[in-house]
Amino acid sequence: xxxxxxxxxxxxxxxxxxxxxxxxxxxxxxxxxxxxxxxxxxxxxxxxxxxxxxxxxxxxxxxxxxxxxxxxxxxxxxxxxxxxxxxxxxxxxxxxxxxxxxxxxxxxxxxxxxxxxxxxxxxxxxxxxxxxxxxxxxxxxxxxxxxxxxxxxxxxxxxxxxxxxxxxxxxxxxxxxxxxxxxxxxxxxxxxxxxxxxxxxxxxxxxxxxxxxxxxxxxxxxxxxxxxxxxxxxxxxxxxxxxxxxxxxxxxxxxxx
Numbered sequence: 276x277x278x279x280x281x282x283x284x285x286x287x288x289x290x291x292x293x294x295x296x297x298x299x300x301x302x303x304x305x306x307x308x309x310x311x312x313x314x315x316x317x318x319x320x321x322x323x324x325x326x327x328x329x330x331x332x333x334x335x336x337x338x339x340x341x342x343x344x345x346x347x348x349x350x351x352x353x354x355x356x357x358x359x360x361x362x363x364x365x366x367x368x369x370x371x372x373x374x375x376x377x378x379x380x381x382x383x384x385x386x387x388x389x390x391x392x393x394x395x396x397x398x399x400x401x402x403x404x405x406x407x408x409x410x411x412x413x414x415x416x417x418x419x420x421x422x423x424x425x426x427x428x429x430x431x432x433x434x435x436x437x438x439x440x441x442x443x444x445x446x447x448x449x450x451x452x453x454x455x456x457x458x459x460x461x462x463x464x465x466x467x468x469x470x471x472x473x474x475x476x477x478x479x480x481x482x483x484x485x486x487x488x489x490x491x492x493x494x495x496x497x498x499x500x501x502x503x504x505x506x507x508x509x510x511x512x513x514x515x516x517x518x519x520x521x522x523x524x525x526x527x528x529x530x531x532x
Contacts, residue, residue, distance in 0.1 A: 286355060290347040297456050298343060298423055301463040305419040309469050319530045320469045322492045322523075323416045327468075331413075335420035338410060342423040345430040353441055362441040364448065371445050379447075383440065383454050384505060390436045391504040396515070398429060399502070407432075417466040417495050422459060461505060465491040474528035477521060484508055489524045493517055 309317055310326070318324075353359060368376055398408035410426040425433060440446045464471065470489045476482035477489075486503045494501040500517035503510045510516040517523075 287347055287351045290350045291343060293452065294346050294350075294455075295343045297459050298339065301460045302339075302419040302422060305463050305467055309467060310418065317469060319532050320527065322468055322470055322489055322527045323496065325416060327414070327416050327418050331416075332418055332420050335414055335418060335424040338425060339420060339423035341427060342425045342430040342433075345427055346434050349431070349434050349437070353437070363443070363445045364441060365445055366447075368447060375445070376447065376450065379444065379450055380454060382444065383450070386439065387436050387454075387458065388503065388505045389509065390439065391433075392502050392509040394432050394435070395502045395504075398432070399498075412495060412498055414466070415496055417468060417492065419463045419467055421466040421495075422462040464488055465504075466495075468492060470524065470527040472528070474525070476528075477524045484511070487524065489527050490516075490520055493520060493523055 314326075353362065354364075365371065398404060404412075407426045407428050411421070411424055411429065414421040414424060423430075437451070440451070465486065465488055467488050470487060472482065472485075472487055476485075477487065484507050486505055486507055490501045490503070490507065494517075497517070500515050501510060501520065502515055507516060
């Protein structure tokens with residue numbers, strides 16, 4: 276009890292607002308454009324031609340709310356408990372300079388991509404899947420609201436990357452804010468249900484290494500293969516990319532209106 280009282284609970288609402296606003300802005304804009312305002316206009320670009328039902332949207336949004344609350348609590352603990360004294364978080368950019376400040380972003384990108392691939396594969400192990408990851412996979416035809424629709428234990432595992440950042444590299448609080456704004460935007464794209472990259476992108480020198488909405492949509496539909504987050508590097512390296520990915524990408528990007 277004394278430990279709980281020592282935490283700065285006053286920063287919890289602020290953390291929730293910051294995390295929630297990023298998620299809500301990205302998901303609501305995507306949902307408004309592709310599922311309400313221009314649903315009919317862009318329907319031919321829908322990866323799976325059917326649309327989720329209202330209960331699916333509500334379930335996804337509900338679990339996303341729980342995830343944001345858990346993320347906020349973990350941030351509060353990291354920043355206000357005795358643990359905070361042992362993190363590598365710093366306040367003044369001048370401590371490491373602007374060069375390191377910008378270099379940290381590609382490092383964070385690579386670390387998060389690698390971390391996510393392996394915990395994602397771990398959660399697909401039969402002993403964990405039905406108890407934890409199945410909550411996320413109830414969205415077999417995901418919408419933008421599925422981006423944070425995790426079981427509470429998966430939320431903790433997903434947030435483990437922040438713990439790594441806090442202990443293995445100097446991290447400025449603004450770096451986290453900027454990086455995770457990018458992260459949630461790409462996560463929403465991954466669950467969008469529409470392919471935004473142009474036809475042929477998947478076979479370009481760069482595109483064959485970039486994760487796409489089509490790729491992640493397949494993962495939700497079939498539950499196997501395509502475990503990456505931002506890139507396809509680890510899926511290609513460890514041969515976990517679905518054999519029908521190229522065919523599905525072509526189908527999603529070459530339909531006529």
